[in-house]
Amino acid sequence: MIVLKDDSLPSVWEEVNGLMRLDTKRENYYERIWQGRQQTFRWVNDIDYEYGYRRAKILKIHVVICKESWEEIELVTCRGVTKTTRYAWISSDPIKKTNIHARSNLIARKRWLQENTILKEKDQGYHYEHIFSHNWNAMKGYHYLMHIGRMLNEMVLHSxxxxxxxxxxxxxxxxxxxxxxxxxxSLDTKRIRKLMKSPGQLRLVQDDDWKIRPTAA
Structure with a gap:
């Protein structure tokens, strides 16, 4: 699930808006209340996004739009006011009523939490942002190697x-x-489990003779 901005992928937006107008029976429509907010979902599946040289490459994508409304109390007037917002996401899997809550509320809206865990890789020297591949296994392999490389760097710096x-x-x-x-x-799983249960300790080395200090870790 990735954010689809209003000024991004105009050809996709054109198809989304056109197909939504044709959905007069509201087959791809769903309403629910979540965390005190009224949500209205609409979606379009199986959009062929053409890109690359002479638009020779085609990627099948799915788009969901969520409109929300909720009540808030103004601090000055102490009156209730209705607030509204709107989200749009591209999904790698087709959207349906049975998965729209999980994919939209529990995955797409939590994406910033996932990105915070790779903040250093993205913005602090690893150039991890906007990596793309046509091979999903290659993408996963790159992801794992990036984390292994980061782990080794941190271990070398702090051990x-x-x-x-x-x-x-x-x-x-x-x-x-x-x-x-x-x-x-082969990994000694018993030893690893034992180490995981024991409290870890990180000591900051301040003096110049740290290389001969047996207590430094």
């Missing part, structure tokens, strides 16, 4: 022992050793 090891063997060699361990060594 005294690993920092010294990286300085000694080099970062490429460190990554190669990590890869071989992930491929050829």
């Amino acid at each position: 005294v022992c690993l920092t010294e090891h990286a300085k000694k063997v080099g970062f490429r060699r460190l990554i190669e050793k990590f890869r071989k361990n992930m491929i050829y060594n």
Whole structure:
């Protein structure tokens, strides 16, 4: 689920508005109340979005629009006023009445929470934003590799022992050793579960002789 802005993909908006006008029986229409707000959903499935050189590539997408209204009390007049807002999203899966709440309210509107978890990858040097692929497995692989790379960087930065090891063997060699361990060594699941239950500790090193301090971690 991604946001469809009013000034984005004009060809998609043209088809959405046209097909919604034809839905006179309101087959793709749904109303509900969620968290004190009156919601009205309308959607269009199976839109062929053409793009690329000479519009040779076609992507099947689905669009849902949600209009909301709710009551608020004005601070100055203490009178009730009706507030309204509108959302539009592109869905990778077809929309229907049985999944519209989950995909719109529980997935699309929570997207900012997911993006906050990858804020560093997006905006702080990893160039993770707006990555696109025609192969979903390639996209997932890139996602996993990005998180592994970020994890290794954080470990090298914040672990005294690993920092010294990286300085000694080099970062490429460190990554190669990590890869071989992930491929050829079996994980000790009992030890991992035990470590997960034990409280972790992060110590900030302040002095210059941290390399010889056995208590630094």
